[in-house]
Amino acid sequence: MIDKERETTMHHRTSAAILGAAALLATTALSAQAEDIVIGFATGQSGFMQAYDQPATEAALIRIEEINEAGGVLGRQLVPFFSDTKSDRAEGAKAGLEVIEAGADLVVVSCDYDFGAPAALMAEANGKVSFFLCAESVRAGIQGVGPHSFSASVLGAVQGATMAEWAHENLDARNFYVLLDTWTEYNKGICDGFDWRAPMLDGVEIVGRDTFVNDDASIAAQITRITNADPEPDAIMLCSMMPGVVSAIRQIRNAGIEIPILNGSGVDGSYWMDAVPELSEFYIPVQGSIYGDDPDPAVEEFNQRYEAKFGARPSSQYTYPGYVMIDVWAKAVERAGTTDAAAVVAELEKMDGEPTLFGPRTFTSELHHQNQARYHIVKVTDGQPAVVDSWTISEPVPMEALLQ
Amino acid sequence: MTEAPSVLARTFWTPLFLTMLLAAIAVLVWSFGSGTLQRTVVEMLIRVVLVVGIWIFVGNSGIISFGHVGFMCLGAYAAAWFTIPPMLKQITLRGLPDILLTNQFPFWPSAFAAAVLAAVFALLIGPILMRLAGIAASIATFAMLAVINTVYANWSSVTGGTSSIVGIPIRTDLWLALAAAAGAIVVAYAYAISRSGLALRAARDDAIAAQASGVHIERERLVAFVLSAFVCGIAGVLYAHFLGIVTPDAFFLGTTFIALSMLVVGGMYSLSGAVVGVVLISTIIQLLRWLERGVSVGDTTLAIPSGSQEIAIGIVMIVILVYRPAGLMGTAELTLPGQARAKSARAQPAE
Numbered sequence: 001m002i003d004k005e006r007e008t009t010m011h012h013r014t015s016a017a018i019l020g021a022a023a024l025l026a027t028t029a030l031s032a033q034a035e036d037i038v039i040g041f042a043t044g045q046s047g048f049m050q051a052y053d054q055p056a057t058e059a060a061l062i063r064i065e066e067i068n069e070a071g072g073v074l075g076r077q078l079v080p081f082f083s084d085t086k087s088d089r090a091e092g093a094k095a096g097l098e099v100i101e102a103g104a105d106l107v108v109v110s111c112d113y114d115f116g117a118p119a120a121l122m123a124e125a126n127g128k129v130s131f132f133l134c135a136e137s138v139r140a141g142i143q144g145v146g147p148h149s150f151s152a153s154v155l156g157a158v159q160g161a162t163m164a165e166w167a168h169e170n171l172d173a174r175n176f177y178v179l180l181d182t183w184t185e186y187n188k189g190i191c192d193g194f195d196w197r198a199p200m201l202d203g204v205e206i207v208g209r210d211t212f213v214n215d216d217a218s219i220a221a222q223i224t225r226i227t228n229a230d231p232e233p234d235a236i237m238l239c240s241m242m243p244g245v246v247s248a249i250r251q252i253r254n255a256g257i258e259i260p261i262l263n264g265s266g267v268d269g270s271y272w273m274d275a276v277p278e279l280s281e282f283y284i285p286v287q288g289s290i291y292g293d294d295p296d297p298a299v300e301e302f303n304q305r306y307e308a309k310f311g312a313r314p315s316s317q318y319t320y321p322g323y324v325m326i327d328v329w330a331k332a333v334e335r336a337g338t339t340d341a342a343a344v345v346a347e348l349e350k351m352d353g354e355p356t357l358f359g360p361r362t363f364t365s366e367l368h369h370q371n372q373a374r375y376h377i378v379k380v381t382d383g384q385p386a387v388v389d390s391w392t393i394s395e396p397v398p399m400e401a402l403l404q
Numbered sequence: 405m406t407e408a409p410s411v412l413a414r415t416f417w418t419p420l421f422l423t424m425l426l427a428a429i430a431v432l433v434w435s436f437g438s439g440t441l442q443r444t445v446v447e448m449l450i451r452v453v454l455v456v457g458i459w460i461f462v463g464n465s466g467i468i469s470f471g472h473v474g475f476m477c478l479g480a481y482a483a484a485w486f487t488i489p490p491m492l493k494q495i496t497l498r499g500l501p502d503i504l505l506t507n508q509f510p511f512w513p514s515a516f517a518a519a520v521l522a523a524v525f526a527l528l529i530g531p532i533l534m535r536l537a538g539i540a541a542s543i544a545t546f547a548m549l550a551v552i553n554t555v556y557a558n559w560s561s562v563t564g565g566t567s568s569i570v571g572i573p574i575r576t577d578l579w580l581a582l583a584a585a586a587g588a589i590v591v592a593y594a595y596a597i598s599r600s601g602l603a604l605r606a607a608r609d610d611a612i613a614a615q616a617s618g619v620h621i622e623r624e625r626l627v628a629f630v631l632s633a634f635v636c637g638i639a640g641v642l643y644a645h646f647l648g649i650v651t652p653d654a655f656f657l658g659t660t661f662i663a664l665s666m667l668v669v670g671g672m673y674s675l676s677g678a679v680v681g682v683v684l685i686s687t688i689i690q691l692l693r694w695l696e697r698g699v700s701v702g703d704t705t706l707a708i709p710s711g712s713q714e715i716a717i718g719i720v721m722i723v724i725l726v727y728r729p730a731g732l733m734g735t736a737e738l739t740l741p742g743q744a745r746a747k748s749a750r751a752q753p754a755e
Binding site for chain 2: 045046047083084086089090093094097098100101113114117118121125139144145185403
């Protein structure tokens with residue numbers, strides 16, 4: 001596994017080089033011709049959000065390059081412009097303003113609602129379209145920013161609902177144990193989605209329910225309650241994320257509980273699996289597979305292109321929304337025939353099952369986010385993740401379940 | 405014996421100079437600066453309000469307070485409660501009392517009420533804290549900050565927990581921030597030359613002598629504490645209406661340390677020091693930010709790595725404090741050259 005470490009360092013070095021190149025591009029953007037379309041990235045280029053923002057930004061750059069190679073949008077080239085939020089909210093608002101002043105028609109903001117909102121609100125105040133790179137809260141959009149704001153990812157609740165339906169259908173799971181890590185809104189969103197869907201399914205019973213916090217050193221008490229649950233659970237719906245989720249999974253398995261564990265997309269990637277040797281019966285939903293086995297060969301082509309450009313394969317599925325974002329926005333601009341925000345928003349809202357590399361996307365005038373989406377189900381067996389199925393929930397998650 | 409000129413006549417140049425300094429910066433960026441630079445200056449002016457607010461207590465009492473950003477938090481959240489449109493509040497802040505849930509109050513009364521809330525909180529908790537002195541008092545103020553932060557981060561139905569509250573109307577522009585900073589300076593100055601301010605400084609320099617002269621130390625400290633909480637509350641209000649978003653972690657350690665660094669670098673016992681510290685540190689941060697973005701020299705772009713700003717600012721602060729341990733201004737104030745001489749001449753015999 002030393003190789004992987006080397007890979008990661010290489011990845012960082014190359015990424016730094018790419019960002020450097022991007023910065024150069026950015027300086028040229030200032031002197032860019034009027035015909036160029038500027039895409040402003042007010043994202044975390046330093047600080048802790050960088051880990052989330054950078055992969056998706058890189059995917060966006062790949063789509064930008066592809067579009068430019070194919071002749072651009074409306075015959076105009078797309079030019080990225082970067083401003084660092086330093087993973088700070090006040091700086092985020094400034095970064096948003098800075099990219100707008102650089103002439104950005106699309107303002108791309110951080111993955112997380114809380115950290116992206118200041119820049120998105122700035123875009124909203126200036127009548128520009130904003131896109132959250134991969135935020136999965138319903139507030140990343142109309143509800144928390146305004147009518148010109150979108151998210152490129154899928155709502156966290158859809159992940160929980162997907163796992164409920166899929167496990168019910170394919171694992172014959174009827175008795176679920178729900179274990180929620182109350183650390184973030186994202187975790188709560190996953191469990192909200194599960195709690196909306198599971199009770200509607202035939203014969204499903206929630207046999208127990210517990211919470212913990214991400215950095216709890218031990219969840220022994222919760223594990224005892226899982227072991228003693230009556231009737232015995234068929235599966236555990238775990239709503240947690242990095243880094244605490246790894247310890248939680250290890251403790252559950254060490255206690256001899258071998259039933260399937262379901263979680264959201266937040267644990268995608270194989271980088272943490274060394275910590276839970278021989279992990280099996282672990283399931284997550286992903287928008288696309290980074291493991292080289294995506295049912296769509298075009299996704300694997302993307303992975304290889306990404307590796308060629310940035311020196312390492314995508315480390316998790318959160319790379320992909322950046323690609324989708326540029327894709328749908330560029331299509332909307334092409335259809336609207338202008339970069340004018342109102343016209344572009346109107347075109348985006350007409351998208352109903354719009355095909356993208358990572359599944360169909362729908363936007364409406366009520367929701368600028370995905371409340372139903374195709375997910376691939378990744379199963380981990382003996383520490384080896386692989387896609388085993390694809391699933392789309394049978395009905396969209398309703399607004400009431402999202403606004404809990 | 406000729407009667408010495410009044411304190412006011414001797415020292416009124418200080419607030420005037422400080423206000424003129426800030427006004428000059430504001431007018432300059434308004435005329436020549438980009439929108440981003442204007443925002444940076446607004447942010448700096450809000451910090452002036454905060455640091456001057458902290459100075460009212462710290463500078464006069466000599467007790468370093470780690471808790472004043474908590475008052476900023478109280479002010480900012482109160483401003484949010486008063487001014488967010490009822491429709492939004494009913495979704496995110498369901499636990500608010502009905503009168504807040506169903507109404508949206510105008511900016512000015514809401515700003516005043518929010519600052520009063522911070523002051524009232526200080527008045528309630530102050531009598532306990534003010535009995536302590538030195539490091540014990542500092543630690544107690546830090547505990548107060550931790551309590552405020554924990555309550556606001558977990559009282560979800562009223563504060564939205566750790567999530568952002570959005571929908572606060574954007575009202576803070578360059579001129580409002582400048583007016584508030586000027587106002588804070590005048591209030592701080594007026595307090596410093598008031599009977600209470602002089603008594604508190606006397607107690608700071610020699611508590612026993614001050615007590616022997618009839619100074620009620622706890623009472624004077626409380627006056628300064630409440631007044632500084634009010635000014636810090638105003639800083640919170642301005643911040644909320646500047647960013648349009650409030651979260652509890654915006655009013656915790658990061659802000660506390662940057663505000664205290666500004667105060668310490670400028671000179672903790674000088675009002676001019678408080679203002680100069682904010683201006684200086686903000687300027688350095690902005691310069692480093694530009695360097696991070698890259699500066700074009702001919703055909704090449706020179707840039708320092710992202711994130712080096714934070715390291716550089718730490719080094720700058722260490723260097724300043726090694727050479728000027730009492731801060732840039734020490735205990736001096738900006739004033740007319742003649743006045744400064746007269747003051748030091750008067751101060752001499754006492755030494």
